[in-house]
Amino acid sequence: MTSSLWQQELKKCVKCGACMAVCPIYRQTGREEMVARGKLNLIERLNDKNELPPGWIDAIDNCLLCCSCEENCSKGVKITEIIADARHRQTEQLGLNPIKKSAFSLLKNRFLSLPRFLKAGSFLQWLLWRRLPRHSGLVRRLPLPGLDEKTVIPSLPRRHLDDYLKKKQTASGLKPVLYFPGCATRYLYPQMGLDLLYVLERLGFKGVVPEELNCCGMVTWGSGDQKSNQELKERNLETFRKHSDIKDIVTGCASCGHALKEYEDLPKECEILDISEFLFRHREKLEQLVGAKQLDKKITYHDPCHLRKGQGITSQPRWLLKLIAGENFIEMRHPERCCGAGGTFGLSHKEISREILAEKAHDTDATGAEIVTSGCPGCLLQLTEGAVVADSKWQAQHPISLLADLLRRGVS
Ligand code: SF4
Numbered sequence: 001m002t003s004s005l006w007q008q009e010l011k012k013c014v015k016c017g018a019c020m021a022v023c024p025i026y027r028q029t030g031r032e033e034m035v036a037r038g039k040l041n042l043i044e045r046l047n048d049k050n051e052l053p054p055g056w057i058d059a060i061d062n063c064l065l066c067c068s069c070e071e072n073c074s075k076g077v078k079i080t081e082i083i084a085d086a087r088h089r090q091t092e093q094l095g096l097n098p099i100k101k102s103a104f105s106l107l108k109n110r111f112l113s114l115p116r117f118l119k120a121g122s123f124l125q126w127l128l129w130r131r132l133p134r135h136s137g138l139v140r141r142l143p144l145p146g147l148d149e150k151t152v153i154p155s156l157p158r159r160h161l162d163d164y165l166k167k168k169q170t171a172s173g174l175k176p177v178l179y180f181p182g183c184a185t186r187y188l189y190p191q192m193g194l195d196l197l198y199v200l201e202r203l204g205f206k207g208v209v210p211e212e213l214n215c216c217g218m219v220t221w222g223s224g225d226q227k228s229n230q231e232l233k234e235r236n237l238e239t240f241r242k243h244s245d246i247k248d249i250v251t252g253c254a255s256c257g258h259a260l261k262e263y264e265d266l267p268k269e270c271e272i273l274d275i276s277e278f279l280f281r282h283r284e285k286l287e288q289l290v291g292a293k294q295l296d297k298k299i300t301y302h303d304p305c306h307l308r309k310g311q312g313i314t315s316q317p318r319w320l321l322k323l324i325a326g327e328n329f330i331e332m333r334h335p336e337r338c339c340g341a342g343g344t345f346g347l348s349h350k351e352i353s354r355e356i357l358a359e360k361a362h363d364t365d366a367t368g369a370e371i372v373t374s375g376c377p378g379c380l381l382q383l384t385e386g387a388v389v390a391d392s393k394w395q396a397q398h399p400i401s402l403l404a405d406l407l408r409r410g411v412s
């Protein structure tokens with residue numbers, strides 16, 4: 001954001017306080033500097049030399065970038081963009097947190113790459129972590145700094161999505177769509193990616209997954225590392241341009257979809273689509289495929305912030321869940337409320353994140369559902385932790401995996 005655009009956006013705020021009603025951090029803390037209005041007030045006090053005013057770090061770091069304030073702001077202030085920009089200014093002065101700095105260089109470095117690092121971790125993870133009995137994910141074996149006994153981390157698989165794809169046979173004559181799996185699906189939840197590709201195939205599409213795709217950049221943008229964000233964006237755009245004969249770019253990750261939709265200079269006529277949007281466009285065929293098959297488990301749904309507030313997508317996932325579960329799909333109270341994950345926020349601000357998560361777990365419990373669904377791998381991990389914290393039995397799953405399981409029934 002340029003300085004003049006930044007000033008222009010800040011001036012749009014009329015201090016009405018409508019953002020207070022929806023901010024999850026404000027709901028927990030009741031502190032003015034935690035809500036968008038308070039943060040914008042503080043940001044306005046930044047002088048020409050970019051000297052950070054007192055209380056800056058606490059206020060600017062304490063944000064999930066959940067877009068709830070933005071959705072509720074009648075003046076259309078680009079709040080999350082301003083906060084991400086404020087983090088960038090902070091980073092320029094104080095440098096990036098060393099853990100994030102190392103993680104982001106792994107994201108960008110093709111030689112010392114993230115997949116190699118995670119694969120090495122998959123062999124060693126059992127020394128420090130143990131599998132959760134009822135859920136996917138791991139919890140610590142021994143005391144570890146910053147992580148309590150209920151913190152859930154994903155289990156690192158030995159094979160990534162790309163490894164499976166090397167051996168995957170696809171039927172001929174299918175129409176290509178470009179599939180952007182995102183890092184979480186690619187390296188942590190490869191089955192989710194295979195499920196999505198399976199559904200595409202049943203609909204007559206071949207999901208093309210170029211190996212050179214990079215992280216969407218959401219995590220670097222949210223951390224104020226604009227240089228890395230720009231680099232990742234450029235690399236992805238280069239890949240999209242290479243495949244510009246394919247017009248639909250689908251993703252099953254709400255955060256990736258939100259980040260990719262913000263890319264300027266997408267190849268002409270190319271469109272980024274969340275998988276729920278894509279399936280809705282092909283609903284006639286999908287409804288035929290599903291036919292009378294139906295899930296016999298009660299399910300509920302949590303709106304990922306980056307899908308609902310970031311992309312305005314609410315009806316398509318619900319259409320899909322009603323299609324596969326019928327009356328067994330039950331809405332929870334406040335499905336729109338953030339789950340408290342917020343990228344790395346759940347790790348850096350454990351206490352507040354947990355309080356927000358406890359509300360979500362309570363709303364999930366109240367539905368009596370066996371499965372809580374959400375179209376974002378980050379939310380799914382947080383919801384799994386929610387079940388552990390609340391000592392509940394429900395599991396967290398992506399709608400695409402439930403759909404794939406249903407379509408596989410009766411297919412040999
Ligand atoms: S809702 Fe928008 S205009 Fe009102 S105080 Fe919050 S940021 Fe400012």
Ligand code: SF4
Pocket residue numbers: 022023024025026034035036062063064065066067068069070079080
């Ligand atoms: S983005 Fe979310 S957490 Fe951050 S100020 Fe807005 S409502 Fe609060």
